[in-house]
Every structure is written in structure tokens, then in C-alpha cells.
Amino acid sequence: MADVTFEKVEKRFGEVYAVRGVDLAIRDREFVVLVGPSGCGKTTTLRMLAGLEDVTAGDIRIGGRSVTHLAPRDRDIAMVFQSYALYPHMTVEKNLSFSLRLRGVPKAEIDRRVQDVAKILGLGEHLQRKPRQLSGGQRQRVAVGAALCRQAGVLLFDEPLSNLDAKLRVHMRTELKRLHHSFKSTMIYVTHDQVEAMTMGDRIVLMNHGVICQVGTPLELYERPATRFVAGFIGSPPMNFFEARLVAADGGAAVELGGELRLPLPRPELAAQAGRPVVFGIRPEHIVLGEGARPGAVRVPAVVDEVEPLGHDAIVTARCGAGVFQVQSEHYAGVKRLDQVDAWFRMERAFVFDGENECAI
């Protein structure tokens, strides 16, 4: 059993908090993605779990056993470093088997595991090469393979794909997911890329400024973001935000943007809080252009600033009285700069966040 628990874990570098009050429970054999902007404390969290960084306060447990004060090698953890960290003087085979040799695993067993991993990762022909004779993608595979060979209870990845080109990255994403299904390890994967997080994680842990903002499945984070930050971080292109005020209208509730534009909300209970300053948010994919209007959508007249066609759809940047927003729409044929268009806001998919603490309402 390799379930991982963080309890009020804290890390300070001098006076600066890198990680604060992290409480997190990761189940055995789960694939969890730690995501957040650069400098938010993801790597620090991972390194504390690995034992490469002291914990300032709190407790970390693996399989129910506290590892907070154990040496890295006693934690049953393998790690794939962002820089790969291959031993340059060893062949691929020696790189893969290094930890097994140190741990005194019998020769036959080492050979079997190295062959297995080499086969799965397509490294069979390169076993006798040195790292410098490999391409970037192959080095990355060796790094992953070395961690897999260990068959450690917990496998850590620190941005393992960030040095690959875009195409290889997408390929390795699927590959790693597949490996997770066939290996029995708990995997914790760090990335700053929300697309990677969405596509790979069983669950996502979103961090910012050293604290956890929200934990949940990709869909939960997408559909029920707890804060404005989560809503803005998950999804591409990012959600549109407007400063707004809650108002009562026609027996229901509405948001008033920029003092003139009134958009009715399908949430009558908010009418009681009329006057409260809020942030109104709606994703580009939940705004429809022109004739694509649906029941429940509200018309907002706008002027087109920019059209970026992607083929199937386009990202249209438009301006209304309340500000600039982006639309992701299939109905972009014939739309050009400075056109007058009708943008239809699908209010049932809209979000309202508190104007002060930015929590979802």
C-alpha cells in the first residue's frame, strides 16, 4: 500500500514560505497531478515527499508510516527529474539497473526487469549506449525507465515533458498514462501546464503561492472551480472576467456589468444579495456568435477586435460596453475585424465570484 498523506506540511526558505499548510491525501495507485503557475511550490512539495528537502513543519506519511525524518533511500520512492539526471558515464542498461544493483536485487531479476522496461519503452536497441548518444526523447525514456525499474511504491515526476518538443510531448502524455495502468505505483506528477493536468490526472491538485487552491477530478475543477484563480487557470483560452454587481430584476437575480449591461442569472436566490460587488466569469466556449443562439442565452452586442481561426473553430476577441472578452465559436465564417456582432452569453454556464475574497458564490 502506497497511499500518501500530507498533514499541515510547511516549508520555509529563510523567511519565505515556499509551501504552507498543505493537507492532502493521495490514494494507493492514484495518478495525481500537481499543477500551478511557476514558483507556486510544486517542486518543493515533491522534494519534501522524496526527502530531498527538509520539512519545516507538519508530517508526511507513506502507507501509514511517517517518513518525515527518513533518508530518501528508505522512502520507497522513485523520481523522474525535470533534467532527466542520467548518469553520463553509465550505459542505458547500467542507468536502468543502478538502483537495483545498489539494493542487492539478484542478477537474474535485474536482467528480467531491465528487459521488461526496455521493451515497454522501446529502448531495447539502445541498452549499450551512453546517454550522450541518445536523442532528447530517448533520454527522457531512460529517465522514466530507471524510475519504473525500481517498482517503487510511489513514483514522482517533476515536469518530465517540459524539455520535449510539442509533438513528442503529446505522445509521451498518453504513454505515461498507459504505464500507470500497467504498473502498480502511486504516481504524483508535477506540471505547470493545465492541459497536461487535465488530460493526465485522475485528480488534480491546484496550487498557488504555496497553498492548495482546490483538489478534484479534472471535470470538477472545470465545472465547479472554487475560486476565481482556479476558474482562470483551468481551461484554454482562459475564462473571461468582468467586474460586476448583483442586482434584482424581474423577480430574479442579474449581474450588472460596467453599470449598463444587465445579464439575468438563472439563480433567483441571489436576488437577496442585490448590491454585492462580484466578479462575473464565463468561458470563451460558452459564448456563441450570431445565429447560433440558444434558449437561455443572453444577447450582448459587441465589436470584433481580432479573429484567430483554428480550423474547426476560431478565437474571436470582441469588445462590449463592459470590456474586452474572448469567444471560441464555430460560427466565425465572414466575421472580420470591426464587424458588429451579437455575442450570446449562455448564462447557465456562467460563474459568479465574490468581489473581495474571489471565492465562488
Next chain:
Amino acid sequence: MTGSAWGVRWRRLRFLLASYVGLAPFLAFALFPFYWMLITSLKADANLYDLRSNPFWFSRVDGATGQPYHKDIIVPASLTAGPIRWEIRTGAATTRSDSAVNPPAIAWIGDQKVLSPVDGTLAEIRVPTGQVAHPNEVIGVIHVPNPTLTHYRYLATTPFARWMQVSLVTGAAVVLITLVLAVPAAYGLARLEFPGNRGIGIAIFLTYLIPPTILFIPFSQFVGALRVDNTIWSLILSYPTFTVPFCTWLLMGFFRAVPKELEERALLDGATRLQTLRMVVIPVVMSGILTAAIFAFTLSFQEYVYALTFISSTVNRTLPVGITVDMVRGDVYFWGPLMASAVVGSVPVVILYALSLDWFISGMTTGAVK
């Protein structure tokens, strides 16, 4: 098809040519001293001190007279006339007059010796055995071959081999001591965090900057107190005082260049700190350690001041001291033997460099990260 293939080949050739043309001035600059050393060591003295000959190459004829280099065998003015006796035949080799305590005689007049002035081959005997020779008479001619190995043959008559041995043993011992002390020190200073880390690193470098010419007097007191004066131990113990700081400083740079992740991965893989050092860090900085070893060896191989002052017996001299004491007499420089010693003396260093060249070329951490 062929046209474009030729084009490619021509472009590649042009690139090669350009590379070599660019490299040529540097090569000429770097190799000229070695060239000079080598031809000087092979020139006969007659050629060496012939100011009218082309100094960049060997000459066979005297610049002044236009005759081939030769030496007349002249009866010294102090000898009285008398019947001459030859024991060697024309065509036989003569040895250098300065190569033995008593230079070999080439002829006798009565029981007095006519000495051979220079080495070469006896070309002509003008006064056959039994005839009378007079003071100042030219009785024979010796041909001086050029280029010649005479300076190298001369080395065999000096304690050159012994000096070489002393220098090599000292160098090897100093390298060993230096690495044993400098490798752990450099690793500690480069990687472990402790108070005063930076200060100690800089202090170590500063000790290297103190010139040996200031230190040799206090050092000779130590050497005397330890009763190792006049032995090779005086050098083996004093050379590390400059090789250890220098190599520590040098190695710190190499250790710093090892990505931290490599060690962290080793720790996660199950290695202890010592195993990490032995199985990962040291193999990765092997080129640095070899560099340090070569520096330590070269520094002690060429050291002069300590070797001159701590050792006075001829047989325990190091190569540089032995050569300069034996082959510079007063203000006379025996350029041929000096240069021959330099050529032979640089052989160990050349071998050392050649053996470790592969390590330098292959680079250090290529492929470790990214």
C-alpha cells in the same frame, strides 16, 4: 548528379582548408619552441656555434670557410717533437672530450697524449705511426657529423637517468598525496553547506598565490627539523603545499559543474553519500581529476627553488636542478646537452597528456541533463 556531388565535396574541402589555414598560425606559435629544442639537441656543436649558418635548419658546411664541419687534430704546443703512435684507424668513432673524467687520447707522442677535441669519425691521418710529429702540427682530421646524436649519448655519461627517476618518483608521490587530500576537500567545499565554506575556499586559493621563493627559507627549517633534508622526502612533503591548494581550487569548479540532480537521484536510488561520491560523482568528474593530476605532476616535475635548496647530493637531484647544475658551468651553456635533456625530460609529460586526451575530448556531463 555528379556535379552536385562534386559541389558538396568541394565545399567540404574548402571548409577543411579554411580550418587548417586558421589553425596554422596558432600551431606555428605553439610548436616553435619544441621545434627549436629538438633541432638544437641534434646539432653538432660546430653547427650550433657557427653564426653564419641558417639557424632554423642543419648545415653541413662551415658558414665562414665553406668547408664541411671538421676538426683538425693538432699537436699541443707544449708537447715536444717525437715519434707518433696511433692506436685507432681512420673511420673509427671518437668520443666527446667533455664526456668523461679523462678524455680519451687519440694519439701518443712518446708517452704524452694528444686528446680528441670533439666527437666524430677519424677521417684522415696525416702523420702515420712511427713518424715524428712536431708541436702545432696538424696530424689528422676528424669529420663532424651533423645532425648528430652526440648530445644524447653524452647524457648517458651523466646521472641523467637517476635525476629522471627522482623526478618521476617525486611527481607520482605528489600526485597521489594531492588527490587523496584535494578530492574530498574540493567536494566538501563545492557541495556541503557549512559556515565559512566560501571563506575557506578563497583562503585555500590565496595560499597558492604565495610564491615559493618566499617560503623556501622557513621550509628548509621544517625540512631540517624533520631530518629529511637531502632526501627525496623533503620534496614529497613540501610540494603538496602548493599542489593541494591549487588542485582543490581547480576541482571545486569541476564538482560544482556536476548537476545536483545526479546526486539526488543517486540518494533516491539507494546510495549513501560515500557511494554517491564513489559511483557517480567521481566517475563524472574523472576528466577534472585527471587534469588535477597532470597539473600536480607538471608543477612538481618543473619545480626548481625547493629542489635546489633542500637537496645538495648529486644523486638525489631532480631533473631541472641536475641539468642546470651539470650543464651550465659558470656562464657557459652546453646548449646541445641542455636541449637533449629537455627533450627526454618532456617525454613523461607528453605520454601523460596523450593518455588522458580521450578523457578531455569526450567531455564530462554530456547527456546527463536535458
